[in-house]
Amino acid sequence: MAGRRRFEIPEGWVARGWQFEVEPTTPGQRSLIDQHFGARRVAHNWVLAQVKANLDARMADPTVPPLRWRLYDLRRAWNQAKQEVAPWWRECSKEAYSSGIADVVAALHAWSDAKDGRRAGRRVGFPRFKARHRDRGRVRFTTGAMRLEPDRRHLVLPVIGSLRSKENTRRLLRLVTKGRARVLSMTLSEHGGRLFVSVATIVAHTPRTPSEPEACCGIDLGIGRDWAVIAHADDTIQRVAHPAPWAQTQKQRRRVARQLSRRTIGSRGHRQARTKLAALDRRAANLRKHQVHTLTTALARRYGTVVVEDLDIAAMGRGMGRRAFRRGVSQAGIGAVRPTLAYKCSWAGGRLVVADRWFASSKTHHGCGGYRVDLQLSARAWVCPGCGQMVDRNANAALNLRDWTGPMSAAAPAAAAGMSSVGVVDAPVPFVGDHGGQAHALAWACKALEDHREVAGADDTRTEPLVARNLEQGYQSDDNCRCSLIW
Ligand SMILES: [Zn+2]
Numbered sequence: 001m002a003g004r005r006r007f008e009i010p011e012g013w014v015a016r017g018w019q020f021e022v023e024p025t026t027p028g029q030r031s032l033i034d035q036h037f038g039a040r041r042v043a044h045n046w047v048l049a050q051v052k053a054n055l056d057a058r059m060a061d062p063t064v065p066p067l068r069w070r071l072y073d074l075r076r077a078w079n080q081a082k083q084e085v086a087p088w089w090r091e092c093s094k095e096a097y098s099s100g101i102a103d104v105v106a107a108l109h110a111w112s113d114a115k116d117g118r119r120a121g122r123r124v125g126f127p128r129f130k131a132r133h134r135d136r137g138r139v140r141f142t143t144g145a146m147r148l149e150p151d152r153r154h155l156v157l158p159v160i161g162s163l164r165s166k167e168n169t170r171r172l173l174r175l176v177t178k179g180r181a182r183v184l185s186m187t188l189s190e191h192g193g194r195l196f197v198s199v200a201t202i203v204a205h206t207p208r209t210p211s212e213p214e215a216c217c218g219i220d221l222g223i224g225r226d227w228a229v230i231a232h233a234d235d236t237i238q239r240v241a242h243p244a245p246w247a248q249t250q251k252q253r254r255r256v257a258r259q260l261s262r263r264t265i266g267s268r269g270h271r272q273a274r275t276k277l278a279a280l281d282r283r284a285a286n287l288r289k290h291q292v293h294t295l296t297t298a299l300a301r302r303y304g305t306v307v308v309e310d311l312d313i314a315a316m317g318r319g320m321g322r323r324a325f326r327r328g329v330s331q332a333g334i335g336a337v338r339p340t341l342a343y344k345c346s347w348a349g350g351r352l353v354v355a356d357r358w359f360a361s362s363k364t365h366h367g368c369g370g371y372r373v374d375l376q377l378s379a380r381a382w383v384c385p386g387c388g389q390m391v392d393r394n395a396n397a398a399l400n401l402r403d404w405t406g407p408m409s410a411a412a413p414a415a416a417a418g419m420s421s422v423g424v425v426d427a428p429v430p431f432v433g434d435h436g437g438q439a440h441a442l443a444w445a446c447k448a449l450e451d452h453r454e455v456a457g458a459d460d461t462r463t464e465p466l467v468a469r470n471l472e473q474g475y476q477s478d479d480n481c482r483c484s485l486i487w
Helices: 029-060 071-085 094-115 170-177 244-262 268-302 313-320 322-330 334-348 393-402 412-417 482-486
Strands: 005-009 013-024 138-141 154-157 161-165 181-191 194-204 212-221 226-231 237-241 303-309 351-355 381-383 390-392 423-425 446-448
Touching (some): 005 013, 013 029, 029 071, 029 138, 154 194, 161 194, 170 181, 212 334, 244 268, 334 351, 390 393
Parallel strands (some): 303 351
Antiparallel strands (some): 005 446, 181 194, 226 237
């Protein structure tokens, strides 16, 4: 299968995403936006149906020529058929259809790469048809009249027009105006009834040095009372608790979830409770996100070396059961810390070290090297068999990580490389002659990549090694919904 065209980040630039919550500025705009979401789904489903029909035909008769999974080819097929399939196609931006088709192509490649063992991480199912109740409405614009307005409050998307941002766009706008940022795409999406515009950019990177370039710190993440325990270079131990409002939100969440379960599905009360629950979830997630960012920024700017544990988040999930896992690991944002540190450390000029997964950081006494074999998972403190001292479990683990000298885990190079100054970003490459606005991809930065296996993005949370899988032949849709991991 031919490799997908990917946008290669030029030397000295880094990929960076921005998200703004927006609201419509004109009365008819909201329905126009929904129409675009629907248009994307129609193109997505139509192309997927073509691909499926082709695969079925080829299974019955191998002489049937394969349909090439390329955005260019599939988009041309759509353009030939759209008058029949969607006579209303003129009402939406062509980007709506294009983004749906691009997503099918990406999903098909992810599926076939996973099937043949070319893709690390979990197994990927065959793409599914999108339905309104199952698909988060979204549409991505890569070309056309999209821009940030100089008033720092509005974003303009093709056909949809101006949207008011609830947040000031100053930081991004300044970079764009100075030519230090280029907009690659803008994605309008809906989440919990709210609209967001995600702006994918590349930003000119300024080399920095952390304030203590020679110093080292270790972080032990947990789901108990302490969310994170940090061993600083000067031997101080910093304990970071879960944010108090977050704990409060969790309490309210329990009550509202109970209410929801008692109400009749489809009733007004049920709908109200669901909205309330979604609001609480959003608040909890935002509080957590804020905490992850403040902690990681502070550490990345200060230390030359940050050491974290190589947590097998997926295995933790398997060991704990779904509910406990959601409440503990997912909601504590533990999985988000390492990838966030990976790119922040590299931006700040430091490095992230991932200690080997099998390093017994909790069981070894930092002071004397005494080793406690039978340490219970619930034990907060233990007595060292070597010197008889009381040892605080988390603080001890953090100190051990800080002074880590052993082998780094297999995941370390990818995580430590993080967002290097050169890499690729999974953004579709705009076609030559298809440009109309601010979003011109630099011609010299476009390159088709045959092989994208080495890509380790900043959000690379993969903890499983690359294993060749021997999955069953043929294709089928994957019914194991993985969304449950992200509550
Ligand atoms: Zn000891």
